[in-house]
Amino acid sequence: MPALPDPTGERADETRALLALVLAGGRTRPLRDLLDHFGSACHALAAGPRAWQAAGLDRQQVQALGTAAPAASEQARRWLEHPRHHLLGWGDDDYPPLLRSCQNPPLALFIDGDPACLWQPAIAVVGSRNPSPAGCENAYEFARALSASGLAIGSGLAAGIDAAAHRAALDAGGATFAVIGTGPDLAYPRRHAPLQTLVAARGAVVSEYPPDTPPRNGQFPARNRVLAALCLGTVVIEAAARSGALITARLAAEAGREVFAVPGSIRNAMARGCHRLIRDGAILVTQPADILEGVANLAGELAGALQNRLLTPIPEAPGSACPAPTPPDPDYQRLWNALGHDPTGMDSLIRRTGLTASRLSSMLLVMELEGKVSSAYGCYTRT
Structure with a gap:
């Protein structure tokens, strides 16, 4: 993009x-x-x-x-x-395609960070604000594994499961975005201000509310529809019988997304919401691979939308042992030539190609969706 x-x-x-x-x-x-x-x-x-x-x-x-x-x-x-702050409107070509197709999409998004992050295939990881130690560990391990597979992690920057998911993605060197229920300049809870700054620097903090909008009860269920729509699927890790995470799961299902739930002990009150979701048709998952399999089809649709935004692939580059997965644009050919089979960081790619980090991020995302480039810990290689 x-x-x-x-x-x-x-x-x-x-x-x-x-x-x-x-x-x-x-x-x-x-x-x-x-x-x-x-x-x-x-x-x-x-x-x-x-x-x-x-x-x-x-x-x-x-x-x-x-x-x-x-x-x-x-x-x-x-x-x-501020150069990192953006207002992305309904009429903008870069408005996220998955969000455009949901019920009652926002008129605009205030974004602190990289808007291209919202085009990346993502999984929402949500759950209790007061999880058990095991629930926090599950959230961290699932989010870290999903991030290492190339998916962005979306959540709401709330206490508990949300915070564990964001931190796991950051620790894995992956992308993460937070959809929040306040203005983009406010952290809620306040103690998450440092985490919010990290998420914005490595991904994006997203709000449909203008700066300086304080937290109000009705804004948090509303933000859940945005989070659910931006992601290929939602995984719930510990949720009580009445929980905001269940609202996100319901909205995800209404938006045509997959809903996953991690089961727990029948004696754990924080597992009752997950068990109800499974009873009502959510996919029971015990490992991240179960989630990857469940979202493969929708990931293909997102790849198609992104390719339409950035034109179509071109034929194999002369003298290349692998097909160059690039639109008819010399910038893509330059990037393909700059990539090798050894991990290459963004700074090196900027030096080799002369392109901006924003432009490279968009192009690399296309290549990842095509399966021609893999990323790990901020470095890229040909696959």
Whole structure:
């Protein structure tokens, strides 16, 4: 996926207009329809109250668009000035394809980190905020193994299972992203601020809420639908009979994703939610390989979507012993030539190709999805 454009000129105008639509609040369906109809946030905002009403915006949304909210808007604009911060809108080509197809997708995502991470095949690892020691160990071991296999790990940055999953992915040198229920600049719980910073640096922290949005109860079930939709499947590791993790699992099933559950002792109250999921049709898993097998088909669909975004493969490179899995772009050929059968780090690839880290990450992801490149601990090799 190409790097997001520099926030100047036309792009800056589009970002400001999209921000105004986000800050209007209310139902997102009419706002998405407005963007679809006018083709850009700038045109949608310039269309005026009659067009807004015709698209289905309610009175509060129309008033919000007609009268700027300078404090919130200025704070969000300041947050977006950081080079690692992005606002990815519904009309953007880089909006994650799995999220686009879910029920009630967000109008936009505030992202601290790399937006390309959200195109990577991922598994959501969720569960209790107060797990047993064995539950934490299972979450860590499953997430570490899945990360080592090339999958990103998605979770909610909550205490317990979520935190163990994020740390496992970081320790494995893999990608991880967190979908949070506050603004992207706030950590909840607060003690997870250092972990949130690490996740943003190695992957992405994602929120549909503007900067400085405090935690509110209704926002956490809402964020679960985003997490479930962004991932190929959701694995639940310890959950009580009434648990937020079960909401994520239900939303994953409604979005057409696989749901996996790790069984536990019948005497463990934290296993009752998992047992109920298995009774209701979730796939019982005892090892990470069970999950990899279960998501293979949907991973292929994601690979197809990414290839459509980045064009199609080209034939074998002259003189190469292996087919070069690259679109008709000299940058891909340059990257293929720079790769070898010994692990090569990103810094070396940048030096050898002259390409940016963002561009290389997108290209390497395509090659990984094709099965022509493997990655481990931040290094890449031909397969």
